[in-house]
Amino acid sequence: xxxxxxxxxxxxxxxxxxxxxxxxxxxxxxxxxxxxxxxxxxxxxxxxxxxxxxxxxxxxxxxxxxxxxxxxxxxxxxxxxxxxxxxxxxxxxxxxxxxxxxxxxxxxxxxxxxxxxxxxxxxxxxxxxxxxxxxxxxxxxxxxxxxxxxxxxxxxxxxxxxxxxxxxxxxxxxxxxxxxxxxxxxxxxxxxxxxxxxxxxxxxxxxxxxxxxxxxxxxxxxxxxxxxxxxxxxxxxxxxxxxxxxxxxxxxxxxxxxxxxxxxxxxxxxxxxxxxxxxxxxxxxxxxxxxxxxxxxxxxxxxxxxxxxxxxxxxxxxxxxxxxxxxxxxxxxxxxxxxxxxxxxxxxxxxxxxxxxxxxxxxxxxxxxxxxxxxxxxxxxxxxxxxxxxxxxxxxxxxxxxxxxxxxxxxxxxxxxxxxxxxxxxxxx
Numbered sequence: 340x341x342x343x344x345x346x347x348x349x350x351x352x353x354x355x356x357x358x359x360x361x362x363x364x365x366x367x368x369x370x371x372x373x374x375x376x377x378x379x380x381x382x383x384x385x386x387x388x389x390x391x392x393x394x395x396x397x398x399x400x401x402x403x404x405x406x407x408x409x410x411x412x413x414x415x416x417x418x419x420x421x422x423x424x425x426x427x428x429x430x431x432x433x434x435x436x437x438x439x440x441x442x443x444x445x446x447x448x449x450x451x452x453x454x455x456x457x458x459x460x461x462x463x464x465x466x467x468x469x470x471x472x473x474x475x476x477x478x479x480x481x482x483x484x485x486x487x488x489x490x491x492x493x494x495x496x497x498x499x500x501x502x503x504x505x506x507x508x509x510x511x512x513x514x515x516x517x518x519x520x521x522x523x524x525x526x527x528x529x530x531x532x533x534x535x536x537x538x539x540x541x542x543x544x545x546x547x548x549x550x551x552x553x554x555x556x557x558x559x560x561x562x563x564x565x566x567x568x569x570x571x572x573x574x575x576x577x578x579x580x581x582x583x584x585x586x587x588x589x590x591x592x593x594x595x596x597x598x599x600x601x602x603x604x605x606x607x608x609x610x611x612x613x614x615x616x617x618x619x620x621x622x623x624x625x626x627x628x629x630x631x632x633x634x635x636x637x638x639x640x641x642x643x644x645x646x647x648x649x650x651x652x653x654x655x656x657x658x659x660x661x662x663x664x665x666x667x668x669x670x671x672x673x674x675x676x677x678x679x680x681x682x683x684x685x686x687x688x689x690x691x692x693x694x695x696x697x698x699x700x701x702x703x704x705x706x707x708x709x710x711x712x713x714x715x716x717x718x719x720x721x722x723x724x725x726x727x728x729x730x731x732x733x734x735x736x737x738x739x740x741x742x743x744x745x746x747x748x749x750x751x752x753x754x755x756x757x758x759x760x761x762x763x764x765x766x767x768x
Contacts, residue, residue: 340366341365341366341367341382342364342372343366343380343381343382343383343384343732343735344362344379344382344383344384345361345362345363345364345383345384345386345391345699345730346361346383346386347361347385347386347387348361348386348387348389348701349389349390349715350362350374350375350390351390351391351392351393351673351719352374352692353678353690353691353692355670355673355674357716360374360375360376360377361373361375361376361386362374362391362691362699363377364380364697366381366382366735366736367735368735369696369734370694370695370697370735371692371693371694371695372693374691382737384701384740386701386730388703388704388705389702389703389705390702390715391691391701391702392451392677392699392700392701392702393681393688393689393690393698393699393700394451394454394677394688394689394699394700394731394732394733395450395453395454395676395677395680395700396452396453396454396455396632396633396646396676396677396679396680396681396683396684396689397447397452397455397456397633397644398456398582398603398605398632398634398679399456399458399546399584399585399607399634399635399636400455400457400634400635400638401459401636401637402439402440402444402447402457402637402644403435403436403437403438403443403459403460403461403465404439404443404459404638404639405442405446405637405638405644405756406435406439406442406756406759406760406763407424407760408638408639409642410639411424414614415615416551416552417554419614425485426767427763427764428460430763430766430767431460431461432461433461434464435759435762436460436464436465437464437468438755438758439756439759439760440464440465440468440469441468441752441755442752443638443644444468444472444474444747445472445744445747445749445752445753446638446643447474448733448744449725449726449728449731449739449744450644450647450726450728451646451725451728451731452644453474453475453688453698453700453731453738454477454681454684454686454733455474455475455476455477456477456478456479456517456546456582456605456634456683457476457478457479458480459480459481460480460481462478462502462506463502463506465478466509466510466514469513470509470513470514471746471747472747473513473733473734473738473746474513474733474738475686475688475698475734476513476515477515477684477686478502478506478514478515479502479503479518479543479546480498480499480502480503480519481499481520482495482499482519482520482521482526483495483525483526484525484527484530485525489527489530492527496520496533496534499518499534500518500534500537500538502516503517503538503541503543504516507541507543511734513733513734515543515684515685515686516543517543517545518534518543518544518546519545520545520547520576521547521548522549522555523547523559523567523571524555524558524559531574532574532575535575535576536575539575539578544578544581544582545576545578546581546582546583548584548585549571549583549585549586549589550568550585550587550589550593551584551585551611551616552587552588552617555567556588566590566592566593567593568597569593571583577596577600579600580601580685581600581602582603582630582632583597583602583603583604583605584605584607584634584636585604585606585616585619586604586605586606586619587616587617587618587619588617589604589619589620589624594620594624594629595627597627598627598628602629603629603630603632603679603683604619604624604629604630604632605632605680605683606621606632606633606653607634607636607649608656609635609636609649610635610636610637610640611656612652613640614640618657620660621657621666622657622661622666622667625671630679630683631675631679632675632676632679632680632682633646633650633653633672633676633679633680634649634680635649646676647723647724647727648725650675650676650719650720651672653675654671654720654721669714669719669720669721670720672720673720677689677690697733697734698732699730699732699733700728700731700732701728701729701730701731702719702723702727702728702729703729706727708722709722709723709727728742
């Protein structure tokens with residue numbers, strides 16, 4: 340066994356207490372083998388002046404949409420999708436998706452994110468990029484039925500399931516897969532009822548957008564006389580390993596249904612605010628016992644992938660919406676960004692404890708905006724930036740050392756992504 344010692348820092352424990360100590364990692368298994376007073380490792384990462392915390396989990400994003408960062412802003416969701424995003428996405432190539440994903444991976448890992456969920460297209464390219472970069476991911480080909488005939492829509496479902504079968508367990512188990520219908524209003528009901536059982540047969544979870552805007556809720560209520568998540572449940576789409584994105588406009592019946600089924604919710608506050616979609620009822624979800632994770636959504640609607648920003652946004656939006664300064668406290672958003680995300684995605688990570696996967700972020704607290712440290716958890720939720728991350732470790736491998744990405748050539752990735760973005764937009768216009 341060769342080991343990595345993250346030395347001389349303070350450690351964020353699962354109960355969110357902070358104590359001085361080291362973390363020892365088995366490089367071969369990718370697991371934490373000791374926390375606290377540990378023997379010297381074969382390799383050392385200096386964490387002096389830092390807080391060692393679980394790697395962040397971005398539980399809902401569309402990584403390759405980094406190519407559309409700033410392309411279309413200041414519109415509501417439906418118009419934004421139909422007038423801007425979907426037309427340019429129709430011109431995407433596999434190479435575009437690879438370039439945009441690599442850019443996202445650089446951004447994610449430099450800001451301490453070690454695992455993420457991605458629903459998009461050309462997912463074999465995404466999987467290869469993730470494998471090379473060293474992160475952990477739950478990946479799914481997004482199924483969209485809008486504007487397609489039955490044959491094309493059916494082929495989309497088949498592609499999603501084929502990808503899920505082929506790539507589950509890829510990259511030494513760091514990549515798991517999912518079946519990803521886009522939403523309840525963009526996928527035909529008959530095809531959902533046909534293909535959801537196939538996803539159950541191959542043992543992959545479902546991940547889909549739900550209750551993001553009132554325009555997604557009202558038509559279902561009007562046409563079916565039931566709430567969207569009641570419809571989803573009837574179609575077999577709410578299970579203990581499944582997770583939905585957004586859940587902004589869920590009522591008490593739907594919240595209780597999610598709690599009963601064990602289905603998680605991924606809160607994307609920045610995207611929800613930017614698109615004026617609303618504020619998800621996070622206190623109600625948490626009170627009901629629903630697992631809540633955090634996601635950035637895509638960089639076209641955020642416009643960055645910094646989960647520290649998302650923590651702050653989640654706390655602030657939750658307080659504002661509830662009219663209660665205690666509604667979404669610092670401890671809650673840190674838990675959402677770590678353990679909550681890992682639980683939603685089904686990864687044995689998100690907590691620093693012996694036997695857990697060694698997915699870690701080392702945050703440099705020696706900065707003016709993090710001084711003084713009356714409460715380290717408060718600093719994480721309200722003051723830390725992604726740029727404060729000194730080291731990032733995933734599965735025991737050092738992916739970022741002293742702010743430098745080790746597995747990708749950042750300059751080349753940025754240059755390639757900018758070129759692909761220019762060409763993509765030119766083709767679409």
